[in-house]
Amino acid sequence: MNYQHHKEFEEIISQLLELMGYSIELRTRLDKGVDIIANRKNVKKYIEIKFYRSAHIPASVITESANRLAYNLKQQNGNSGTLIVNSLVGIALKNKIIDDYGISIWDRNTLYSFLTTLSSDLRDQFEKLLLEAQQGTNTNYVFGGFESEKLNEESEDKNTQVNFKTIPVNKGAHLYKELQKIQCGKNDWNAYEKKCKEILEFLFENDLSLWDKQTRTDDGLSRFDLICRIASSDDYWKALINAFNTRFILFEFKNYCAKISQDQIYTTERYLFNKALRSVGFIISRLGGTDGAIQAAKGSLKEHGKLIMILSDENLCEMLKLKDNGDSPNDYLSNLLDKWLISLSR
Known part of the structure; x- marks a missing residue:
């Protein structure tokens, strides 16, 4: 918001x-x-x-x-x-x-x-x-x-008789607590990936479909953590379709104890392919990315037109709070994208 x-x-x-x-x-x-x-x-x-x-x-x-x-x-x-x-x-x-x-x-x-x-x-x-x-x-x-x-x-x-049907439950807060319990590092990579997928399904249940996990490319050499299809009337997702010629969104999950480096950006960039209508990806990691990773992601956009957004656990937390409050996680992503595009140099 x-x-x-x-x-x-x-x-x-x-x-x-x-x-x-x-x-x-x-x-x-x-x-x-x-x-x-x-x-x-x-x-x-x-x-x-x-x-x-x-x-x-x-x-x-x-x-x-x-x-x-x-x-x-x-x-x-x-x-x-x-x-x-x-x-x-x-x-x-x-x-x-x-x-x-x-x-x-x-x-x-x-x-x-x-x-x-x-x-x-x-x-x-x-x-x-x-x-x-x-x-x-x-x-x-x-x-x-x-x-x-x-x-x-x-x-x-006129006064009206107000009625509630269910007691509001802050599911987002519960999901974030569960995420925090997962230890960073190799041992819990699968638990982190599953919990992130659950969080994304909660946040974007009205915006994304397919939710295809661990898909391999036709040559069998690459595996995506998660790929989704945009199925939304929200202006943010429609903007991604129109501005980046994409219909599919790639998600990668990194349960690292440190910030991700530019190497992870370059790996994800290879999975994005404009002619396959797959030019937008999100990398979700515990602490976000280093300065080098951020610059590599901006370089991918400037040179190849591929949008790679880096999200941290903190970003997920903010979106979950918005969802619990009846506000839009899409607006949060849209504001991040605005800042990202404004900060690009030539």
Whole structure:
């Protein structure tokens, strides 16, 4: 998650709510899982805000965020909950979440309608923020492709019965604890590889498919630790497809007690092949890479157009925290890629 984007989005939402006649209350330490408390006509609206870099977020992510918000409100005796996201959410899903959880959804469509009515300046700020968050070569109009939706602002002042279906479980935190228990070194290489695969399946269950482990090339000389196929509507993975002409993602796992060197970069580079639509690879190691490894990976991109990203256990931990919180691990990777590309020299 880009915290600057989230902060700017939260400020836009606060100003919008004030234009709609809400007063913004200060949160207390007991207001867990809530970004804003807004009051109008003696009805408190408990609001959680999510900013994603992609215009399309899986329904399971929105549903889980709604369940978590409903659970938090139940603990606080809150009766009116709203999940506000900058992405697009279908009308059918909005209605289902209202019915199942008592949580209303404001998405990009909702916000555009309210902002167009109340403040064109604030709408322009929102548009600029969305444009800044766009990924890769995406230059689509950020307010295009809306479903027709009848909005009733007055209905927002009614209390609803919030319900959660399951008690939220921080599976990501559990997976990371298990990863930490694995010792670095040759003896536990297989355990590390299996746990990393389990973590990746949890993080990118909506984005990658195939999950083919230890595949050999047709000449029998090379073996990949893991290869996946991109099957995602998220803008990050679509950017990889378009910018790097790839459909398959290679993962290599290194359970070394030290940072990986440039030798591991050169080995992975040999596995990447543009004409096979396999030009992007991730090397996951306990401590990341040396300066030499980082420079070798950048050289591979500049000279051969092959993208090799180096991830550490710490990177996995950050993505697992995001996933547990209903945020997007894809955004984390997208931010890393932005920094990687910006830092490239000629």
